[in-house]
Amino acid sequence: MSIQNQKVAVITGASQGIGAGLVTAYRKLGYGVVATSRTIAPADDTGIVTVQGDIADPATAERVIAAGAERFGRIDTLVNNAGIFIAKPFTEYSQEDYDAVTAVNLTGFLRITQLAVEGMLAQGGGHIVQITTSLVDHANSGVPSVLASLTKGGLQSATKSLAIEYAARGIRSNAVALGIINTPMHPEKHHESLAALHPVGRIGEVSDVTEAVLYLENAPFVTGEILHVDGGQSAGH
Template sequence: MSTPDQKVAIITGASQGIGAGLVEAYRKLGYAVVATSRTIAPSQDPNVLAVQGDIADPATAERVFAAGVERFGRIDTLVNNAGIFIAKPFTEYTQEDYDAVIGVNLTGFFRITQLAVERMLAQGGGHVIQIGTSLVDHANSNVPSVLASLTKGGLQSATKALAIEYATRGIRSNAVALGVIKTPMHPAEYHETLAALHPIGRMGEVTDITDAVLYLENAPFVTGEVLHVDGGQSAGH
């Protein structure tokens, strides 16, 4: 079980892909982890608390946060990793698409981040990290992405606003803007096409993202940063 001085991270969207990689990375760093997603299974690791729920529901944020504090006694880092990406021409988005993307990408960020920041203020510091997309900065006509840009662009702006609001109170806020990462959500038959979107000529690996997040975790002089881990997409083509 955790010790009183062991740091604790909450990771949303933690059941597979980048989220599962982040759980493993933070455990290797020595953190206890509160891992949440709609489908997450219980962990055999006593230092990983799995909490099922839809982060788009503010009640899930309340449950995740309360369970983490009850089990581990503190919250030091929040990684807002949960996200939905729907690529459609703008006029083809439905109300259901809009509600789903806003729900996870923005509402899912809002309440759990409020709770985390409140706790971090009481503890004297902490770190909030958002997982975004380079499409916010570098739109691509081959990847229609207005809903992603609307929501993840909002998170990038919020990342900087949080960083400045809490800069003198020990809380840092950063983001990682992704290219296309090789996860179960991308079938293998599309990998060659997706790799070609990146000037570097390949898709990203989960470890590319976890390494970037851990860099930010261990960089106390870095706040308000949007770190592009995107194979060069944000630089141009």
């Protein structure tokens, strides 16, 4: 595939866990990838551009999209994967907690998505995916998470709003709402208790997430969808 017609994906929160898995998955599809996080190391793959920066800073979004335009000339997909999750009883959230979670989960979504959409409109289409949590739809008394629901719930609503605003102009918008996924965020000693939260009796793997995102990538008739990849949690217990 020549660079002129190579598709390009931007992945935020790309240095480890789900983000790193998405970088690998899109490269296997033949996409060029722009990968960003605060700590991401340079890649030895010429098909990957890495950009270090805090996605909560709009200047990072500008640098990420500019790097993609400079290397590849286009952006076809944006996966808003970067996120902060702080589980605390509601009255124990501090102003610092609120500022940190809203900065990454909401502010970090806004500017990079605006810039990506501008480029997608110019080239005639594209795809935006938000990574959210099934706690938005299925609250759990054992996992108090109002800030996650406030911010990721906002992203799920924005996902549908974007889908409808741009449906006639070739841009699709979807979300993947996750259960607990086996990433470095969750030490192995907690896996058994975390597995019990899921009706299927296990936590998810990064591959469960990447396969869901790639399904949406290759589903041109699907937009405005909140795809639950949560071991059945959102359906009930």
